[in-house]
Amino acid sequence: MRFGIAVFPGTWSERDCAHAVSVDGHDARMLWHRDTDLAGADCIILPGGFSYGDHLRCGAIARFSPLMDAVAEFAAGGGLVWGICNGFQILCEAHLLPGALLRNASLEFRCEPSWLRVETTASPFTGGCRRGDVLEIPVSHGEGRFVADPGTLLELEAADRVALRYVAPDGGPVGEATPNGSMRDIAGILGEGRNVLGMMPHPERACEALLGSADGMALIRSVAASLAHEGAFA
């Protein structure tokens, strides 16, 4: 499989993402923000960082880059787009995902382990997991508080589009230990077509036991399995 990894000025997780996909034997190509060629990638990752300095709002400027036009087109055609941290913020700003990500309720930048419950397996990103699995994947952000209007939240829940939710390590409610105060403890959501995922935690930082957790690989393997399956029937 080939992953295309977007690089905006200020992106900082592209090498980590490339390493994480290489752990599972996949190819990674860097995609510069001024380019519109997706290099034949099967899945586009919008990695973490501070694109364009996060000026004005996180992801607000990146949204208008030439690369994002190509990514939006790719997503509209059913291509897999995976926004992680700043990538999630960009996807919301680009209206490829609903809602917005605001300053953490604590006002602190949080870089710490978080535990995510897999809420749906009906997506290419979580297809290899079981519903209710708890993944240990770290967060690293200052603006990750997911906010959406009540109608949007109901729609996300009803359509089974909440992919990942912050929980306590035992899978129970996260309560006051929330890393950011997200509504309904939402950590990751799917787009309407289920081919776009935005999540605040960093699976690429949980790709080897040496890093303390390899749980992020469950998502990367799901993507690879889904693409292989798709290819087999193409």
Add this chain to the structure above:
Amino acid sequence: MTAFTAEVVVTLRPVINDPQGLSVRAGLRRLGFDGVASARVGKFIELAVEAADEDAARADVARMCERLLCNTVIEDWRIESLHALEAAT
């Protein structure tokens, strides 16, 4: 074309929780300003724009707010002031 200066204020929508504002309120109360019922933090953006006339300038600024300056999912915007710069003498 005339040069205009526009002042735009972007605020979080009233329903959106503003922890930064809460923190400001707490700080003010700690300083003894007990009468502070609430504080909300927003953005102030000053623009220098050229346009054919004031209506055109206002329409331009409104489009800028809708497209980039404001995320209408969470924020409201208003043009606080807009006026033509006086020609240099």
